[in-house]
Amino acid sequence: MRRGLSHDVDSCSSSAALLLLLLLLLATLFSISGGADTLTPDLPLLVDGSTTLTSAGGTFQLGFFNPSGSTNRYVGIWYNRISPQTVVWIANRRSPITTRFGNLSLTTTGALVLTDGNSSILWTSGAPDSSLSNPVAQLFDDGNFAVHESGSGGSDGFAWQSFDFPTDTQLPGMILGRRRLRNGTDLDINITASTSDSDPTPGPFVYGLDLRGDPQLFIWSGTEQYWRAGPWNGRWFSGVPEMVDTANGLLRFDVGPNQTTYFRSDQSSALLRFVMHSSGTVELNVWLESRQSWNRIWYAPKDLCDSLSSCGPNGYCRQIITPQCVCLQGFHPRSPTNWRLRDGTGGCLRTTPLDCRNGTDGFVILRNIKLPDTSRSMVSASLSLDQCRSLCLNNCNCTAYAASNISDGSNGCITWTTSLTDITVYQSSVGQDLYVRLAAADLDSDTSSDRRQNHFVVIIVTLVVSIVVLSCLAFCLWRRMKKRGADIIEATEENDLDLPLFDLGTIRNATFNFSSQNKLGEGGFGPVYRGKIGEDQEIAVKRLSKTSTQGLNEFKNEVTLIAKLQHRNLVRLLGCCVQEEERILVYEYMPNGSLDILLFGYLEVITASSPFPDKKERSSMSLTTFLALDIQELDQIINLLLLFYLDEVKGTILDWRTRYNIIVGIARGLLYLHHDSRFRIIHRDLKASNILLDKDMDPKISDFGMARIFGGDESEANTRRVVGTYGYMSPEYIMDGIFSIKSDVFSFGVLVLEIISGKKNRGVYHGSHNSNLLGHIWNLWKESQCMDFVDKNIGHSFSEIEVLRCIKIGLLCVQDRAEDRPTMPLVLTMLSSTGDIALLPEPKQPGFFSKRDLMSEIYLSSSMSNHQDSSASNQITITNIEGR
Structure with a gap:
């Protein structure tokens, strides 16, 4: 009896299993095949990924997907031909499928329903806003997924559409703001950032239109306003002047009383998207087919002035200039x-x-x-x-x-x-x-401000207390500068350079009489100011400091050297001024500043160039010196506090494609200096702060004050006076004073590795080995773990092969022996190659040995202690990285 019962139970179990298998087979047979663009009530979409919808033009796909780093399944829309997968819409952001089974179906009344393997409803579009007799859900080539009457093609309007319920992306044709539905209700449409790349659950940041008063685009963080684009003025949003006349014709805006929409221009076939990131940044991206990557056209917020009401009621914020807040x-x-x-x-x-x-x-x-x-x-x-x-x-x-x-x-x-x-x-x-x-x-x-009055009081007191000491010092310096200045003018005239001479009055007017508000930064030569000549020519004015000991030589070197150089990756010298004891160089202005600030962050760069004395020096200061320093310290501390916020924002500017273009641009500039210019030129101070970035983020090598010209047959030289920046100088240059084109190649290699990692070479990145950046990457290279070296701010959209190629090239450039390093023509050939990176030479150990580092420190210490000794056989000048 028991045996028969067991047999019956087994038969029932087998029958149930067969029935379930049959049902699954039937569901597969009657589900959507890949390539269709329409979902109907009798053809569901399965979670196993075997079925997707593809828009008629092949631009978008709809189906089930896993976010990177997650096992959860979601229904989403993504670009069909773009890799890595770029998702633009998600149905079930809050309710993922966590089982192996599930499907998306369309009911006979026109409602989309997502269920899991237990037939539990995870998401539904709800009842459509109009009745349908034969509904279909169609994926269109603009990325919209819409429910409409079969056969109408949506010509009579959509009963439901994904464009009304966006996630973190706004596509062309999708409105932000308020839309009146056919059932008479109003729908507010915003885009909301995800919690993270692996979790599409809505995060705190929302981008949308505030309809109060004159409607404006806002970013909200929770219920707090975070960033404001301002109202539409007929040409751009008041707070987004970068989009004047709609991004140079790439797109156009249609702004109504309660909504804003953007479209691709009639002449543009580019793929465009606004995306709201989990960090609170909104950006406009365009797909570059030639590079197979997304390129950022615009983003916000990007600086302190973008922080909502950072200067309070009746104050205004000034970009770049310090102090940034001024009263009306x-x-x-x-x-x-x-x-x-x-x-x-x-x-x-x-x-x-x-x-x-x-x-x-x-x-x-x-x-x-x-x-x-x-x-x-x-x-x-x-x-x-x-x-x-x-x-x-x-x-x-x-x-x-x-x-x-x-x-x-x-x-x-x-x-x-x-x-x-x-x-x-x-x-x-x-x-x-x-x-x-x-x-x-x-x-x-x-x-507008009583800040100036207070500073004037402090300055006047300081001047009164120190007038006696400073007058003597100034007189001595004046006599010395006058004599050397005359030598500079004479040398400049003898060279008969084709270089315009600017009138001092013109430069004073352009810089508002060298106003501190126009000051961009300061280096060993002296301060650098931003100015404007005429209607639209912006300039950078480098003014020789009255107390500079090295600046006069640099001035002469730049005037006699860089004026002869013309290349798109070298900063252009527009002219100079040698009038009334002033020694001034006038350059083209670089809107994006120096690479070090974008690469390492404001706080790191400003701190590195801090003039603060240590406690021992401060305790022995005179009252005069302390009063004079107190103002500088106050400005420095305040700037650090203000710029701390900007570090996180600035880190996102340098995506991989931008970094790669900067690497190639620097390489082309060095190739010109070493091989293609009239003279063979060794820069000798190539570093991140000497790479300036124009409005298109193209790099330009600057600061030729320490450069040397080689004769046609010369390949290397020896100097008794080593100049440069520790961390970028080659071992043979530091130890023996030998410099050549391979010295610049070493500096270039350090720059490449800094650009990839976002970190300075000078630092300890592995405590147990006391490794600097070169030592750290060398250890990772030997262990085949180089991707751990890549800056986290680069994001996920980059080619690992391309990054590894650049790391290998960087290591080849920083090899310890100069003869092992490649020349710049070979470097550019390797950068442009698309072959297997295994075909590139294997790098040897970089110039980072602990013994060498120890000897270098001893040598530096000895040289610096003997710097004032005229009998010393060798001297070294170390240049710190300065903020610009």
Whole structure:
């Protein structure tokens, strides 16, 4: 009896298994085959990945996928022909499939339903906003997945569409803002960042349109406003001047009262996407088919001025210039103490109350700005600018006005009746005009800040205390500089250079009389200022410091050397000035600054160049020296605090493609110096701070003050005076004073490895071995773990083969023996090669030996201690990395 019962049970179990297998087979047979673009009620989409939808043009696919680093399954849409997989929409962000079974189906009423292996509903699109008799769900070539009546092609509108429920990506044609559905309800549409790359659950950052007042694009962090793009002015969003005339014709915007949409231009077939990252950054990417990678066109936030209302009510923020926060004319800091400490969040107060009754108020123009927050402003699109002025004057509560549309002149009217917040003044001639209302007493005076007054008091006291000592020192320096300056002028004239001579008055006007607000940085030569000549020519002005001991030689070297050089990867010298004891070099301005700041971060670079003395030196300071240093320290500390925030943001600028282009550009510049220019030139101080980046992030080698010209037959030379930057100098140069083109190759190799790792060579990266960067990468290379060396800020979109090739080339360039290192023509050949990297020579051990490092330190210490001894046979000058 038991045997029969057991047999029956086994038979039942077998039958159930066969039935389940049959059902799965039938589901597979009647599921969607790969390549179709339409989902119907009788053809589900299976979780096993065997079935997907592909849009008619082949641009997008829809199916099940696993995020990188996760075993969860999601329904998503991604680009069909792009690798690595780039997902643009996810249905079940909050409810992943965690089992082996599941499917996406369409009901006969037009609802999309996602179920797991237990038939539990994980996600549904809900009932469509219109009734359908024969629904289908179709994936279109713009990336939209929509439910509509079969046979209509969506011509009568969609009953439901994925474009109404975006995730972290806005595609062309997808609106942000508010849309009225056919059932009469309003739908607010935003994009929301994921929690992480492996977890698409919605994170705290949201990018969308705020419809209050004059609508504006915002990023929110939770419920707090995080970044503001400003209102649309007919040509760009007020806070995004980089997109003037819509990114040079690549895309166009359609902005209505309650929504904004962007489209590819009629001439563009490029793939474009706005994406909101988990870090809180939104960026516009374009796919470069030739490079097979995404290229970032624009991103935000990117600097301190992008922090919402960083300078508080009635203050404005200035990009690059320090201090960044300034009160509007006619206003003063609410808290002078906080203002001096660079905390501008408290904002500014009006100095003189408005006099609306007697009609004596007027307006001051603030030009090239991002308009204040328009959430509580009033917009009258039909008024002219003159009518707008009258409207503001007749309203006693009106604080400012501006044009709402600048696409064809200045039309429309925006008026503010509250404090003016979140204003940025741009350095270039972009932005709009804002008319700020002031009392008559404040119209002709700038009471924007009492910071200057306080600093003037400290400076005057310092000067009075130190006048006797400094006057003697200044007289001695003046006589010495005058004599050497005459020698420089004579030498310059003798060379008969084809180099323009700038008038000192022109340079003073261009730099606002060498204003500290225009100062970009300072090196061994002296301070560097930003200036502007004419309407649009921006310049960088390098001014020889009065106390510089090495600067005069550098000045002569650059004037006689770089003027002869012309290459796209060398910074261009526009001219010089040798007038009234001034020695000035004028260069083309590089908008993206120096590579070291982007690569290592603001905080690291500024700290490395800090002038702070140690405790022992400080204890022996005179009162005069301490007072003079106190101001510098205060500015330095405040700058460090302000720039700490920027480190995380700046790290994201250098993706792999940008870094690779910088490496190739530097290599081409060195090839020109070593082999293709009229003279063979050894730079001798190639380092990250001497690589400047133009507006397109193309690198340009700068600072030729230490360079040497070789004769046609010369290949190396010996010097008794070693100059350069420790960490970039080759072993034979440090130890024996021998330099050649291979010295520059060594420096280039260090630069390549720093660019890949995002770290300085000078540092300990493995405590047990006391290894610097070269030692660290050499150990990783021997253990085949080089990808651990790559900077985490590069992201995931890069070719491992290309990175490994560059690491190997970098190691070949830093080999200990100069004869083992490749020349720059060979380096460029290896960089452009697409063959197997195993075909490249195997690198030998770099110049990082512990014994050599120890001897180098002893040698450096000895040389520095004998620096003032004229009888010393060798001297060394070490250059620190300076912020620009």
